[in-house]
Amino acid sequence: MSGRRSTRREEPDxxxxxxxxxxxxxxxxxxxxxxxxxxxxxxxxxxxxxxxGSGKSTLLSMVGGxxxxxxxxxxxxxxxxxxxxxxxxxxWIPDNPVLYDDLSVREHLEYVNRMHGGTGDGPEIDDLIExxxxxxxxxxxxxxxxxxxxxxxxxAVGLCRPFALLLIDEPFVGLDASGRLALLELIEEVRDNGxxxxxxxxxxxxxxxxxxxxxxxxxxLVHDGAATDLHDLLSADDRHAG
Amino acid sequence: xxxDAIALDPxxxxxxxxxxxxxxxxxxIGDQAWGDMAYRAYTTGLAALVAVVFLSGxxxxxxxxxxxxxxxxxxxxSWFGLVAAVILLVGFRSGSRGGPLAMEAPxxxxxxxxxxxxxxxxxxxxVWILAYGxxxxxxxxxxxxxxxxxxxxxxxxxxxxxGALFGAAAVALALAAAMVxxxxxxxxxxxxxxxxxxxxxxxxDVVGEGPTAPTTYLGRVALWPLGFSAVSALPxxxxxxxxxxxxxxxxxxxVEQARRRxxxxxxxxxxxxxxxxxxxxxxxxxxxxxxxxxxxxxxAPPRWFGRRFPVLARDLxxxxxxxxxxxxxxxxxxxxxxxxxxGVWAGTTPLLVAxxxxxxxxALDATEPLAQDIDHPxxxxxxxxxxxxxxxxxxxxxxIVMLAAGVVGVAAAWAVEPDxxxxxxxxxxLVPAALAGVAGAAITVVSDAVLDESxxxxxxxxxxxxxxxxxxxxPPLVAVLGFLPVLVxxxxxGTGDPVAAAGTAAIPLLLLVGVVMLWVRFRADIHASIAExxxxxTR
Numbered sequence: 001m002s003g004r005r006s007t008r009r010e011e012p013d014x015x016x017x018x019x020x021x022x023x024x025x026x027x028x029x030x031x032x033x034x035x036x037x038x039x040x041x042x043x044x045x046x047x048x049x050x051x052x053g054s055g056k057s058t059l060l061s062m063v064g065g066x067x068x069x070x071x072x073x074x075x076x077x078x079x080x081x082x083x084x085x086x087x088x089x090x091x092w093i094p095d096n097p098v099l100y101d102d103l104s105v106r107e108h109l110e111y112v113n114r115m116h117g118g119t120g121d122g123p124e125i126d127d128l129i130e131x132x133x134x135x136x137x138x139x140x141x142x143x144x145x146x147x148x149x150x151x152x153x154x155x156a157v158g159l160c161r162p163f164a165l166l167l168i169d170e171p172f173v174g175l176d177a178s179g180r181l182a183l184l185e186l187i188e189e190v191r192d193n194g195x196x197x198x199x200x201x202x203x204x205x206x207x208x209x210x211x212x213x214x215x216x217x218x219x220x221l222v223h224d225g226a227a228t229d230l231h232d233l234l235s236a237d238d239r240h241a242g
Numbered sequence: 243x244x245x246d247a248i249a250l251d252p253x254x255x256x257x258x259x260x261x262x263x264x265x266x267x268x269x270x271i272g273d274q275a276w277g278d279m280a281y282r283a284y285t286t287g288l289a290a291l292v293a294v295v296f297l298s299g300x301x302x303x304x305x306x307x308x309x310x311x312x313x314x315x316x317x318x319x320s321w322f323g324l325v326a327a328v329i330l331l332v333g334f335r336s337g338s339r340g341g342p343l344a345m346e347a348p349x350x351x352x353x354x355x356x357x358x359x360x361x362x363x364x365x366x367x368x369v370w371i372l373a374y375g376x377x378x379x380x381x382x383x384x385x386x387x388x389x390x391x392x393x394x395x396x397x398x399x400x401x402x403x404x405g406a407l408f409g410a411a412a413v414a415l416a417l418a419a420a421m422v423x424x425x426x427x428x429x430x431x432x433x434x435x436x437x438x439x440x441x442x443x444x445x446x447d448v449v450g451e452g453p454t455a456p457t458t459y460l461g462r463v464a465l466w467p468l469g470f471s472a473v474s475a476l477p478x479x480x481x482x483x484x485x486x487x488x489x490x491x492x493x494x495x496x497v498e499q500a501r502r503r504x505x506x507x508x509x510x511x512x513x514x515x516x517x518x519x520x521x522x523x524x525x526x527x528x529x530x531x532x533x534x535x536x537x538x539x540x541x542a543p544p545r546w547f548g549r550r551f552p553v554l555a556r557d558l559x560x561x562x563x564x565x566x567x568x569x570x571x572x573x574x575x576x577x578x579x580x581x582x583x584x585g586v587w588a589g590t591t592p593l594l595v596a597x598x599x600x601x602x603x604x605a606l607d608a609t610e611p612l613a614q615d616i617d618h619p620x621x622x623x624x625x626x627x628x629x630x631x632x633x634x635x636x637x638x639x640x641x642i643v644m645l646a647a648g649v650v651g652v653a654a655a656w657a658v659e660p661d662x663x664x665x666x667x668x669x670x671x672l673v674p675a676a677l678a679g680v681a682g683a684a685i686t687v688v689s690d691a692v693l694d695e696s697x698x699x700x701x702x703x704x705x706x707x708x709x710x711x712x713x714x715x716x717p718p719l720v721a722v723l724g725f726l727p728v729l730v731x732x733x734x735x736g737t738g739d740p741v742a743a744a745g746t747a748a749i750p751l752l753l754l755v756g757v758v759m760l761w762v763r764f765r766a767d768i769h770a771s772i773a774e775x776x777x778x779x780t781r
Contacts, residue, residue: 015245017245027533028533029535029537030536042244042245065355065497066350066351066355066498066501067498068496068497068498084250084357084359085250085357087357088248088250088357089245089248092355094351098347098351100266100346102266102270111258111259111262111265111352112352114254114257114258114261115258115259115356115358116356117250117251117254117255120258157352162243162247163248164243164247164248193243194244194247195243
């Protein structure tokens with residue numbers, strides 16, 4: 001469907017993983033995100049597309065809790081966005097890796113996991129390191145890594161802790177083929193385990209992996225429907241831009 | 243994982259935060275270059291000693307008589323109060339921009355987004371910043387106290403203690419005000435407005451108008467050896483109380499502002515260490531969220547004008563998009579410069595420096611289009627005329643802006659005491675002052691940052707030090723020189739025609755401005771010739 005507002009309906013007893021109500025972000029006179037309403041049910045995998053400046057990162061950053069809405073609100077599993085519970089439920093991985101210069105990969109995973117109530121070690125963390133191709137580099141400093149390896153470290157940091165809502169901004173940028181495949185598998189896995197996933201990307205090749213596709217343009221919602229429909233929209237949009 | 247399966251354990255999260263900080267601290271101490279630190283401490287101590295000796299020389303050591311003491315007791319508290327009010331305003335402004343804390347980006351990302359009480363995460367760094375700030379206030383206040391004792395005598399320890407107490411309280415108040423402001427109980431413009439009210443009240447108190455300003459009571463603390471009053475202890479209690487409130491609410495900081503601040507403050511600090519004033523100006527504007535307006539203040543120049551004078555037309559469009567705060571800043575700086583000139587005319591010669599600095603700062607804003615072109619050398623290089631010519635053409639707009647700011651300044655000077663002579667002298671003096679301000683700002687903008695000067699690294703310290711000092715001091719000094727005609731006019735006022743005298747004094751200044759323009763025009767050619775000669779010599 002096309003239109004500015006989502007028409008999806010939730011079951012009365014079902015608490016959506018994410019509910020966005022009248023969410024708006026202005027920078028002075030510039031509208032980064034026009035009033036947006038959105039409901040994402042638990043367990044859904046959503047892909048968010050749109051050109052540069054369309055508002056994808058703004059939306060994810062507001063849901064991720066690092067940008068304050070000019071208006072509107074974000075509710076995560078029934079919790080207001082800035083409560084301790086919402087922070088425990090939500091994992092936001094920004095497009096630019098944010099890592100300590102003086103901590104190793106393993107130390108990053110240990111401390112972040114512990115901040116979210118984990119033990120800081122265990123087979124899940126070893127498995128994550130291996131699957132993202134960071135084996136042998138776990139004691140290295142990400143500040144000395146390439147862009148791709150830093151991206152993998154940031155993904156590992158975002159995935160090493162418990163979460164029910166995963167938000168990832170441009171995760172495939174800088175990843176090699178194996179890293180990309182591993183990430184897609186991990187996304188599928190967390191979703192199978194019951195988590196909700198929202199991924200912003202420019203990559204049309206991964207769209208089919210998601211249930212639902214949302215397209216933004218100039219801060220407005222222009223499509224909310226099946227992810228596969230996005231192919232036609234993106235091609236038409238590219239032709240129009242060309 | 244489903245939401246129901248996720249348990250909340252803030253206690254464990256806080257322990258992880260503490261362990262993480264401890265691990266990083268241990269690593270930092272281990273990696274510390276202790277030799278470098280000792281050298282830095284040595285040079286800082288040396289600089290502090292030189293400053294103390296210099297200030298002692300300025301203060302002099304003749305002991306005040308009874309009348310002098312009475313005068314000091316009557317007037318000094320309001321001046322100290324004004325200093326406290328300005329420090330408090332800085333605190334309010336810092337808080338409105340997410341300060342005083344400037345966390346590291348990963349701390350914002352991983353700690354502030356973790357399910358841990360932010361007050362507990364931020365309280366420790368907040369206590370540290372408060373402790374460091376108060377220590378700085380104690381040292382500076384104590385130093386001022388010892389200087390006051392030079393002129394009063396008899397109670398060195400008492401003066402040092404009261405000065406230190408005043409410094410500590412002023413800084414604590416400012417930092418606590420910043421913490422409370424950053425907690426966003428009210429819109430940020432409100433505390434900043436309150437800060438300006440305190441400053442205006444303190445200024446009114448200094449000139450003897452209106453009731454006693456609250457900050458003047460704090461100022462009396464610095465003069466306790468001349469007479470103790472219990473009322474003046476109240477600001478100390480307020481400082482303690484506000485600090486306690488600030489520490490209690492520090493967790494309410496905006497994550498968005500903390501995130502923006504973390505990147506900008508890091509770059510700002512680096513730019514300051516490199517004496518890269520352009521980057522400092524840019525980052526400060528970003529920190530204050532200064533953005534160009536979407537709507538123009540005035541219409542774009544006509545097309546024929548744009549074709550004939552493309553650089554000036556582009557620059558005027560830039561001015562047309564200035565944010566309101568920049569317009570107000572330039573107007574306020576123009577007013578300050580005018581008032582400073584009026585002060586010089588009335589006999590307070592040192593205000594020459596204040597006026598020159600105000601004009602220099604305003605001109606830094608006015609030269610923004612030139613700075614933007616220099617920030618994008620590829621764009622500048624793509625012009626079908628020499629780069630230097632484009633740069634000189636960029637100076638037309640700041641001259642217009644600074645002349646306008648000068649008119650505001652002259653109006654302010656005239657408003658203090660309407661006198662036709664002030665208008666005649668002011669109208670003449672604003673031209674060299676505006677031009678010298680633009681020249682000083684142009685030198686700053688066109689000069690490279692120290693970081694970019696590769697030859698700086700291979701220079702002997704005896705050459706690099708004075709060169710660096712010259713590069714730092716010369717641009718504002720040019721702007722200060724622009725105020726000399728006011729001084730000359732004042733000296734001629736009793737014996738001859740002040741306007742003619744100011745006009746004569748302006749001639750060498752206009753020549754200096756001309757030399758600066760030529761330097762801007764041919765700087766690149768001169769550097770290329772020197773580089774070519776250097777390469778020829780090594781072949």
